[in-house]
Amino acid sequence: MARLRGTGIAAVNYPTGMNLGGDPSQALIHATTSGSFNVVLAAADLGQGLRTVMAQIAAETLGVPYGQIVIQTADTDTGPHDMGTFASRATHRVGNAVKAAAIEAREAVLQLASEELEVSIADLVLDGRGGIQVAGSPQKRRDIADLASRAQFQYGRTIAGRGVYMKPKSDVDPETGAMDPDSTQAYACTVAEVEVDTETGAVAVLSIRSAYEVGQQVNPALVQGQITGGAWMGMSHALYETTEPCYPSRDHSPKDFAGYLMPGMAELPIIEAVVLEVPSSNGPYGVKGVGEMTANSPIPAIVNAIYHACGVRVDSLPVTPEAILRGLDALAQGKGAA
Amino acid sequence: MTAQYHVVGESLERTDGVAHVTGRTLYTADLAFPGMLHLKVVRSPLHHALIRGVDLSAAERVPGFVRALTHADVPHNVYTILGLIGVEPEEEFVLPVDRVRYKGEPIVAILAETEAAAYEAVGKVQLDLEELPAVFDMDEALAPGAPIVTHWGNNTFMYEGHPCRRVRYGDVEAGFAQADHILEGEYRTSPIEHAPLETTGCIAVPEAGRFTVYTNTQAVYFSLDNTSIILGLQPNRLRFIGGTVGGGFGGKVDVIVEPLATLGAMRTGRPVRYVYNRQEEMQVSSTRSAETIRIKDGVMADGTIVARKVTGLADCGAYSRQTPYAITKFAANATGPYRIPNVWVDAYCVYTNRTPTSAMRGFGVTMGHFAIEVQMDKIAERCGIDPWTVRFRNAHRNGDVKPHRKVTSDATLIETMQAAARLVGHGLPPELAAMTSAPRTEWEGER
Amino acid sequence: MASVVVAFELGGRPVEVLVSPLATLQQVLRTQLGHTSVKDGCRQGGCGSCTVLLDGEPVLSCLLPVEDVAGRRVTTLEDLTPVDGLTTVQRAFLDANGFQCGYCTPGMELVTKALLERNPAPTRADIAEALSGNVCRCTGYVPIIAAVEAAAAAGSAAAVVASEGATR
Numbered sequence: 001m002a003r004l005r006g007t008g009i010a011a012v013n014y015p016t017g018m019n020l021g022g023d024p025s026q027a028l029i030h031a032t033t034s035g036s037f038n039v040v041l042a043a044a045d046l047g048q049g050l051r052t053v054m055a056q057i058a059a060e061t062l063g064v065p066y067g068q069i070v071i072q073t074a075d076t077d078t079g080p081h082d083m084g085t086f087a088s089r090a091t092h093r094v095g096n097a098v099k100a101a102a103i104e105a106r107e108a109v110l111q112l113a114s115e116e117l118e119v120s121i122a123d124l125v126l127d128g129r130g131g132i133q134v135a136g137s138p139q140k141r142r143d144i145a146d147l148a149s150r151a152q153f154q155y156g157r158t159i160a161g162r163g164v165y166m167k168p169k170s171d172v173d174p175e176t177g178a179m180d181p182d183s184t185q186a187y188a189c190t191v192a193e194v195e196v197d198t199e200t201g202a203v204a205v206l207s208i209r210s211a212y213e214v215g216q217q218v219n220p221a222l223v224q225g226q227i228t229g230g231a232w233m234g235m236s237h238a239l240y241e242t243t244e245p246c247y248p249s250r251d252h253s254p255k256d257f258a259g260y261l262m263p264g265m266a267e268l269p270i271i272e273a274v275v276l277e278v279p280s281s282n283g284p285y286g287v288k289g290v291g292e293m294t295a296n297s298p299i300p301a302i303v304n305a306i307y308h309a310c311g312v313r314v315d316s317l318p319v320t321p322e323a324i325l326r327g328l329d330a331l332a333q334g335k336g337a338a
Numbered sequence: 339m340t341a342q343y344h345v346v347g348e349s350l351e352r353t354d355g356v357a358h359v360t361g362r363t364l365y366t367a368d369l370a371f372p373g374m375l376h377l378k379v380v381r382s383p384l385h386h387a388l389i390r391g392v393d394l395s396a397a398e399r400v401p402g403f404v405r406a407l408t409h410a411d412v413p414h415n416v417y418t419i420l421g422l423i424g425v426e427p428e429e430e431f432v433l434p435v436d437r438v439r440y441k442g443e444p445i446v447a448i449l450a451e452t453e454a455a456a457y458e459a460v461g462k463v464q465l466d467l468e469e470l471p472a473v474f475d476m477d478e479a480l481a482p483g484a485p486i487v488t489h490w491g492n493n494t495f496m497y498e499g500h501p502c503r504r505v506r507y508g509d510v511e512a513g514f515a516q517a518d519h520i521l522e523g524e525y526r527t528s529p530i531e532h533a534p535l536e537t538t539g540c541i542a543v544p545e546a547g548r549f550t551v552y553t554n555t556q557a558v559y560f561s562l563d564n565t566s567i568i569l570g571l572q573p574n575r576l577r578f579i580g581g582t583v584g585g586g587f588g589g590k591v592d593v594i595v596e597p598l599a600t601l602g603a604m605r606t607g608r609p610v611r612y613v614y615n616r617q618e619e620m621q622v623s624s625t626r627s628a629e630t631i632r633i634k635d636g637v638m639a640d641g642t643i644v645a646r647k648v649t650g651l652a653d654c655g656a657y658s659r660q661t662p663y664a665i666t667k668f669a670a671n672a673t674g675p676y677r678i679p680n681v682w683v684d685a686y687c688v689y690t691n692r693t694p695t696s697a698m699r700g701f702g703v704t705m706g707h708f709a710i711e712v713q714m715d716k717i718a719e720r721c722g723i724d725p726w727t728v729r730f731r732n733a734h735r736n737g738d739v740k741p742h743r744k745v746t747s748d749a750t751l752i753e754t755m756q757a758a759a760r761l762v763g764h765g766l767p768p769e770l771a772a773m774t775s776a777p778r779t780e781w782e783g784e785r
Numbered sequence: 786m787a788s789v790v791v792a793f794e795l796g797g798r799p800v801e802v803l804v805s806p807l808a809t810l811q812q813v814l815r816t817q818l819g820h821t822s823v824k825d826g827c828r829q830g831g832c833g834s835c836t837v838l839l840d841g842e843p844v845l846s847c848l849l850p851v852e853d854v855a856g857r858r859v860t861t862l863e864d865l866t867p868v869d870g871l872t873t874v875q876r877a878f879l880d881a882n883g884f885q886c887g888y889c890t891p892g893m894e895l896v897t898k899a900l901l902e903r904n905p906a907p908t909r910a911d912i913a914e915a916l917s918g919n920v921c922r923c924t925g926y927v928p929i930i931a932a933v934e935a936a937a938a939a940g941s942a943a944a945v946v947a948s949e950g951a952t953r
Contacts, residue, residue: 010711011729011755013675014703015667021423044556045354046586047886047923052352060345071353074558074581084557085583086591086697128344172666174498177505177683178743181670187751189729189758211757213750221349225882225924232925233699238708242528243625243693250385250441250474250692255617257831257920260533265913265926274761278750285346288748292699299704300711304725307715316526317708351879358887359875361822361862365888368821454805533922535826535834535888584824584888585922616827 001199005206006309010300011189014293015182016283017089017167024166025089026080027097029058029105031159033152035130035145036068037105042079043094048291049222050090056218057095057284061102062109063126064144080162088291091218092183093165095284100163108159112151113142184280186288187213190231190297193269194305196312198328201321203306205235205263207270208298215280215288223290227273230294235269236262237295238302239318354582365584366539366554371609374541375404377602378456378612380446380463381622382438385474385691386485389436391466392446400462402455404608407447407601409433413570419593419659419696422563427496429488430657430694432568432597438467439487439656440691442622449602449610472691476630476651479690487656487689495654495662495687502687503669507741508680510636513645517636519720524632525709529625529653532698536584538623539613540595542603549600550577556590568597569604576600588697592624592659624696627652627661629668631709636680641721641728648672650685650706652695659696662687667702670742674710675751676732681741729755730770737777749775793854795820796864804851811835811846814861822862822891826920833919836892837861843896845918862891865898873943874898874936883932885923892919897933901940907933 017023028040039058045051055069062069073079082094106126113132114121117140125135133141151157170180190210194203208231217223240261246252254260279286299317307313312327357363380392394406409415409431417430433444446463450456471485478484479493487493494501514520540553549571555561558578566573583590595612602610614623629652636645650668654661669685700707718728733751740746752773759766792801795818802817811828814820814837826834828847835847838860865872871879874894884890893916900907900915907915912933921929 008715009725009729009758010707010714011675011733011751011758012707012711013671013734013751015671018663018667021425042558044554044558044581044583044586046556046583046590047884047888049352049354049885051354052350055353056345056348056350060343063344066345066348066350074579076558076562076576076578079558081559082557084555084560084591085586086556086588087701172497172503174500175504175506176743177503177507177669177741179666179670180744181667181742184748185675185746187675187749187754189751189755191758191762191764209758209762211754211761213754213757215748216346218346219349220347221882222352225885225928228927229885229923229925232927233922237530237704241530243531243620244529244628247474247528247628253621254531255620256827256829257533257616258829260531260620262533262920262922264917265930266910266917268913268926268930271925271927272761274757276750276753276757278748278753280748285343292701292704296700296704296707297711299708300715303708303712304715313712313716315524315712317528317705352882354887355879355882355884356871358884358890359871359878359894360866361891361894362866363887364821365824367825368815370816535824535832535886535920535922537826583886585886587922616829616831 004196004198004309005193006305007191007193008301008304008308009189009191010297010304012293012297013185013187014088014296015185016092016289017183018087019167019170019179019181022166022169023083023089023093024164025082025093025097027094027101027163028080029101029161031105031148033149035148036070037062037064038070038072039098040079041071041073041094042076042082043090044074044085046085048226049219050085052222053091053218054094054098057098058102061099062106063128064130068130088289088293091287092283092289095287096165097163099284100165101161104161104163105159109144109147112147116142183282184288186215186290186293188293188297190301192298192301192305194302194309196306196310196324198310201324203239203319203324205269205302208235210273210297211276212273212290213276213278214290215283216277216286217275218287223275224273226290227294228271231271231298232263234295234298235302237317238299242318363582365536365582366541366552367613369541369552371541371543374609374611375449375451375602375606376453376456377599377610378448378460379444380448380460382441382443382445384438384467384469385441385472386470387438387467388470389434389438389445390468393464396462396464397448397459400455400459402451403459404449404451404606407598407605409435411601411605412568414568417568419564420663422560425662427490440693442693447598447602449606474690474692476653476688476690479688487691493689495658502684503665505669505672505681505683505741510645510647510680510682513680514636517644518639519637521635521637521717521720523713523716524630525712527629527705527708529628529695530698531620531625532587532589534585534587534589537614537616537619538590538595540599541609541611542599543609544603544607548575548577549603550579551596551600553578553580553596554583554590555580556583556586560591561593561596564593565596565600569600587699588701589623591697622693624659624694626698627654627664627695629705631706633709633713635713635717637717637721639721641717641723641731643676643678643732645680646673646678648683651688653690653692654687655690655692655694657694658687659694661695664697664702668706671703671706673741674707675734677734677738726759726766727770730773735775735778751775791851791855793856794858796860807850809847810837810849810851810854813851814846820861820863824888824891826888833892834889836895838895838899841899843899862894873939877936877939878932881928881932881935883929889919889921893929897936901937905941906937
């Protein structure tokens with residue numbers, strides 16, 4: 001009996017968004033009289049940090065500090081239409097809509113500044129800190145907050161923007177499967193290291209190390225959060241999770257967290273990642289997306305590592321200790337893998 | 339690259355972070371309204387049965403019982419979530435009329451003053467069911483003589499006249515004939531539960547002529563539009579408020595709770611809370627499909643894949659919900675990140691008497707990746723090359739056409755694999771280290 | 786069965802509640818006392834999201850009949866959060882992004898507080914042991930461990946400052 005180590009790799013692509021039925025999102029933005037901007041959406045934050053990322057995209061586009069953005073989302077009486085938070089679409093679709101709305105609102109601000117400063121809009125630059133200045137003449141400047149206040153009380157004008165992004169409907173050719181199923185693709189490659197206990201069949205995952213290419217990151221810490229959480233979930237799918245442990249019998253299907261197995265803190269491997277950024281052509285600031293894909297490459301990387309460690313090929317998920325022990329028995333009897 | 343921006347690319351503190359770490363974030367089930375009723379559901383104890391009768395008399399005597407909702411109460415008693423985007427058929431009832439197709443299918447909803455009274459009344463509803471033969475395995479469901487789950491006579495979802503989503507690209511048989519090796523694999527995956535910490539739920543509150551629905555849906559308009567169709571209400575009589583979700587992973591796109599809770603509010607004039615308990619979340623909320631993926635690859639001696647034939651079976655359970663679209667995504671991604679010139683895919687959505695399945699993180703793609711990437715290792719072994727090399731040799735590059743005919747335009751697989759090799763200190767041979775995702779030269783493109 | 790009055794201490798203040806027999810502490814805190822930081826993930830003792838401190842020790846409020854806390858000290862995250870600012874543990878969770886959806890966070894933080902009070906310098910194994918009853922589906926636990934370690938480091942730094950102050 002031994003503890004055998006092995007390494008496995010896996011590489012994946014992941015599509016951003018969907019196409020069926022068309023895939024739109026909208027955003028509305030308006031300035032308050034104090035120069036903060038309310039961004040009104042209908043997208044749900046599942047915990048991945050959608051509000052944060054949308055505030056960053058809005059702030060970047062409007063040239064104001066992040067703290068000047070208020071995100072109000074998911075009230076259908078106020079928020080414009082959105083398909084929903086799924087298909088790794090939100091940062092791309094909603095982000096594009098927010099960016100478009102912010103550009104329209106920014107135009108209104110720049111228009112006011114150009115009138116007050118008596119220069120053309122083309123000569124104005126945003127300093128990214130809430131100021132607008134004439135290119136080459138930093139002393140000729142206006143604060144966006146002051147302009148927003150005067151827009152309301154002096155000029156009677158709105159500073160507002162509307163944005164929409166839509167991936168058009170693309171029907172699937174039923175004969176050939178020809179379709180346009182996504183907007184862009186992100187990539188990942190994972191190297192997993194495992195240790196198989198040949199006496200118990202238990203698999204310890206020692207490390208999950210990955211490279212990701214997800215386009216421009218809006219908030220790298222949140223990207224890292226997706227990668228780390230996804231690595232854990234991939235490990236969980238590979239080795240633990242099933243609602244049908246006695247498939248096809250439906251007996252013993254778990255009713256709670258005691259019966260539905262997932263790894264805990266004690267089972268955690270080292271999780272590391274590097275992130276490359278190759279901007280997409282159609283995402284806001286070159287975003288691709290990183291929502292769903294992070295659970296994917298860890299699964300086959302772990303399964304391949306198990307084979308490398310002990311010679312057992314398990315082609316069914318989850319890879320249970322029983323499957324490993326049966327595979328080891330088959331190997332010992334010279335029958336090949338399970 | 340990031341330095342060109344002021345805010346994008348910065349790891350700024352989350353806007354909702356303080357609320358989360360102080361416990362002040364309000365999730366749907368944290369809300370309460372005066373006079374709020376609790377909705378609980380009587381569920382089928384059998385996997386497949388005819389409903390011969392429902393006796394509510396004992397339930398009605400439970401103190402706190404307010405009323406029951408049966409199929410007769412549902413204005414448009416059809417639940418087909420993808421119907422919104424034109425995907426038919428109509429197959430699932432909000433509350434079934436005469437037949438249940440999975441264990442846990444709702445039959446009657448009970449509204450009561452307290453949760454305890456609702457549970458007690460649910461326990462006292464007498465069901466008269468006639469058990470039917472059930473099928474739980476996809477191969478059995480496709481075999482002649484299998485119990486038929488659907489109302490259209492076979493156990494597959496129909497894609498524009500075909501029992502499966504098809505991809506036909508190049509000539510796979512010619513590819514197999516040309517190949518040095520033929521490699522076949524069969525991969526199976528298990529159903530998986532999303533298991534969010536916050537269970538699925540909503541509270542529907544009647545207001546002057548309208549209903550406000552507080553929900554943890556992942557898609558407020560999707561949920562509103564579906565609810566509007568089921569209840570026969572103009573959409574402007576509904577207001578959905580959400581946006582804060584205690585974990586979704588695809589499981590909260592199903593619009594199961596909102597129509598019943600809103601119907602309860604319509605029928606009683608009182609706020610109605612319908613929140614899954616943990617057992618419901620684990621047992622009757624949709625899961626990720628179990629899949630069986632059969633791959634046959636034709637491979638040249640150097641590891642280049644020249645043909646791939648894939649038969650994919652996804653067990654959608656008793657009702658397909660979002661799964662037909664997951665199958666389409668599976669078919670679109672059946673070659674993974676690789677360039678394969680001849681591809682044939684038949685991907686089936688198979689009905690059984692198991693819990694309905696729907697969207698989950700990696701929708702249609704995650705389990706395909708498992709099969710494809712284990713298959714890649716087998717190819718490497720068969721050809722006597724290492725697992726890195728086989729992936730580099732087949733990696734798709736910009737300009738490559740995918741089986742669904744889209745031209746690859748943002749490929750970075752090669753660069754990503756190079757970065758992974760650097761991260762783990764794996765030295766790549768010079769020819770792999772020098773590769774890029776740049777379009778192939780004319781000479782490279784020939785094969 | 787008739788309702789009963791139960792008296793206990795909540796966040797340092799005495800409370801009396803009229804409860805149904807066998808009502809859980811979780812139910813009473815959430816629906817009668819408005820402490821919704823006490824979450825409701827399973828009511829089976831399986832997820833830890835309903836954790837509260839009872840006489841300073843973490844307990845699962847979903848499994849505890851409220852009668853059992855009569856005369857004892859109950860603490861929730863509402864009771865610990867300063868009017869302005871954050872506790873050391875909250876600050877550490879915020880800085881480490883030790884949450885995504887936030888649903889498990891109150892329970893995680895209360896267990897962390899109790900752990901650091903009895904063991905100011907926990908090892909990874911100590912942390913895993915202490916938090917083994919708390920489920921997170923989003924983060925993969927890594928940033929939660931980082932948050933606990935950061936809170937421990939901040940707490941010991943604060944203790945050093947305090948003891949240096951005392952010796953001077």
